[in-house]
Amino acid sequence: MEHASTPAVAPPTRFRRRGYLVDRRFQLKYTLLLAGLGLVLALVPGLGAWQAHRQSLEIAVTDPVLRAAVEAGDRHLLLVAVGIALAVSLSLALVGLVVTHHVAGPVYVMSHYLSALAQGRYPRMRPLRRGDELKEFFELFQRAVSVMRERESRHATISEEVVRRMRNVLDRAPDLQPAIAALEGLVREERAAVGGEGSRAERGGGAPAGRPAS
Secondary structure (H helix, E strand, O other): OOOOOOOOOOOOOOOOOOOOOOOHHHHHHHHHHHHHHHHHHHHHHHHHHHHHHHHHHHHHOOOHHHHHHHHHHHHHHHHHHHHHHHHHHHHHHHHHHHHHHHHHHHHHHHHHHHHHHHOOOOOOOOOOOOOOOOHHHHHHHHHHHHHHHHHHHHHHHHHHHHHHHHHHOOOOOHHHHHHHHHHHHHHHHHHHHHOOOOOOOOOOOOOOOOOOOO
């Protein structure tokens, strides 16, 4: 009895997230949006209060010396309002960068896994980083890949049994040889895809929760 040979399994492709800006367009878009929103929300009320304060003092203060002192205070108040607005804007920008990173990171990881699937192999699935979002969606994605991998593995096992039985009658039906060769090729492809690229999490030995999915 002959079995289809299983090719040596190549080591899994490793990749690392490209710094903090994983998806530059997505992250910068929403980071700048939050920064602009913070600037407007902080600057508009501040300028409104400053303008109202200035108008009231212009009406109430008539002494030129006192007016000069008040105007100097107004300029200082304006600078404080602008500084607060810029601080709020910067703070929201940093928050936006962090939040979008925790969303873009999982999407970046899953895009690599999908790329591996498109190349006909199953990726080694690893947990997301601590603090990443989309964990439920990622777990669903992992289960889907696991089911696909197990189904292809079962299909390869059944195909190997079919090849074995066909070879047993090959001397009585030599015209089965092309079909056997084609089926053996399919088995080799399936075994190469599922042979060593399975998830350690599927085997019960996933990486620690804080380890990067890289």
